Amino acid sequence: MGYMGMRRTKTADDFAVARSSYGPWVLGLAFVATVASGSTFLGMPGLAYDLGFPSLWYPILYPIGIYLGMLMSAKLIKTMGDRFGNRSIPEFVGARYDSDFLRLGMTLVSFLLLFYITAQLVAAATLFQVMMGMPYIPALFFTAGVLLVYIVMGGSHADILTDAVQGLLMLSIAVAIAVMFFTGFGVEGGPTTINQRVDEMTGAGWDTFFIPGHPTFGAAWLVILLLIAHLPFGILPHLGNKFMALSNARQMRQFAMFAIIAGGILPMMALGGFVGAAVIGPGLDRPDQVIPVLFTEVFPPIVAAFLAVAIISAVLSTSDGLVVSVSQLLANDLYRKQFARNQPEEVVDRRALLIGRIGVVLALVAGIALAWNPPEYLAVLLWVGVGGIVSGLAGPVLIGSLWRRATKTAAIISFVAGVAAYGFFYLPLIDPLGFAPGPEAGEGNPFAAGGMGVIVGSIVMLVATPLTRPMPEEFVDRVFGERRSPAREA
Structure with missing residues (x-):
């Protein structure tokens, strides 16, 4: 598929977004596979294994936040991306408000996606380590080597083609895990035994909703912040650029419907953590190992190997999109848009394609x-970087996609305020609400800090817009399309 992608990659635009190349079903599978990363297939079951039933707030709420945010902004990203030739989310944000400051600011903040990439590499290396006995460091290089080959070859085309196939595998395994949980497969005594063992291990059975004092699942307001933090998640650079690959904007409804249904199935992987608690019991070196250990305990090797393919799919389907997006921060948002403005387009395109591959x-x-050095919880590591990005995206993109009146000045203030709020609530030296990481990995709450950043950025956008000068109506018409008068509609 990397080779197939290479055959279709002629320009830097092909490498960056595979513009208007795929229908709603293929792209829908690719999108949900990219959303459901190694965190979904290893991190969330790890939280369930370690913390018990209150951890289910995460897999229940994150799809609601992500796909609601997607519905708010996907159509404008697609239509405006085609109209303006945008190749990345930072470029889209800059074009939406005609602001180099916003484009550069979002570019710099988006380098935090490196933490997201790290979480995926850790997930893959953990799988190879547990299921194949491969040492952790060689497993890291092996995973990165596979990604390197097919993404350097085919860019976004290879990313989307592989993700669609991987999405099918991931859906089948998520359904299988749900069946194991609800039938008690592999557990003597069935589902009742699962609940008893989870309760014995964690003290949090299925009648427990919160864990008093826990930084993420300690109270209802923390769970609400987790939901809010995920609203801009679906427009992160490695996800938002997928909308530009849709064949045409008229297919957006089909794409969204399929993505929402499939995206609601994949988080059922978290239930595997409870099955693992019943089958394996306590004593894992790291909670994130629970799914691969469960597979090797319950199934014969050939079946366990097939199931492991789905976890590898979850890791690679997110990693490849992330790697393409980070490469475009260098090739498109810095080189093409900032340093090569006055050079011939053919030269810029050729160099941007090369820089993208080097990136x-x-x-x-x-x-x-x-x-x-792997962390204790992948889900927390992932959000250390993501929290800062969603805090900056909330006002300019979510609100700016729905509100024509949103202004350049308000977007700049909102972006700065959102990112600053995330830092204020998460950094260890400034921790008024107890969100900062403690001495051990996993004690912090980047979800709540991200939720606070999203709230602050959104409120600032809503308040600042009416107080600042409107953008020219001609420019707004270019962004949203010309308004139709009542007479013309009649």
Whole structure:
């Protein structure tokens, strides 16, 4: 598929977004596969295994937030992306408000996606380590090497083609895990035993909703912040650029409907953590190992190997999109839009394609370096970087996609305020609400800090817009399309 993608990659635009190349079903599978990362297939079951039933707030609420945010902004990203030739979310944000400051600011903040890449590499290396006995560091290089080959070859085309196939595998395994949980497969005594063992291990059976004192699942307001933090998640650079690959904007409804249904099935992987608690019991070195260990305990090797393919699919389907997006921060948002404005288009395009491929290598090298010492919880590591990005995106993109009146000045203030609020609530030196990480990995709450950043950024956008000068109506018409008068509609 990397080779197939290479055959279709002639320009830097092909490499960056595979513009208008895929229908709603293929792209829908690719999108949900990219959303459901190694965190969904390893991190969330790890939280369930370690914390019990209150951890289900995460897989229940994150799809609601992500796909609601997608519905708010996907159509404008697609239509405006085609109209303006945008190749990335930072470029889209800059074009939406005619602001180089916003484009550059979002570009710099988006480099936090390196933490996301790191979480995927850790997930893959963990799988190889547990199921095949491969040492952790060689497993890191092996995973990065596979990604390097097919993404350097085919860019976004290879990303989407592989993700669609991987999405089918992931859906089948998520359904299988749900069946195991509800039937008690592999557990003597069935579902009742699962609940008893989880309760014995964690003290949080299925009649427990919160864990008092826990930074993420300790109270209802923390869970609400988790939901709010995920609203801009679906427009992160590696996800938002997928909308531009849709054949045409008229297919957006089909795409959204399929993505929402499939995206609601994949988080059922978290239930595997409870089955693992019943089958394996306590004692895992890291909670994120629960799914691969469960597979090797319950199934014969050939079946366990097939199931492991789905986890690898979850890791690669997110990693490849992330790597492409990070490479475009260098090739498109910095080189093409900032440093090569007055050069011939053919030269810029050729160099941007080369820089994009080099950027893939650099992103993976940085990911390996950050993944050298794995954290306790993948889901938390992932959000250390994501929280800052969603805080900056909330006002300019979510509100700016729905509100024609949104202004450039308000978007700039909202972006700065959102990112600053995330730092204020998460950094260890400034921790008024107890969100900052403690001495051990996993004690912090980047979800709540991200939720606060989204709230602050959104409120600032709503308040600042009426107080600032409107953007020219001609420009707004270019962005949203010309308004139809009542007489013309009649």
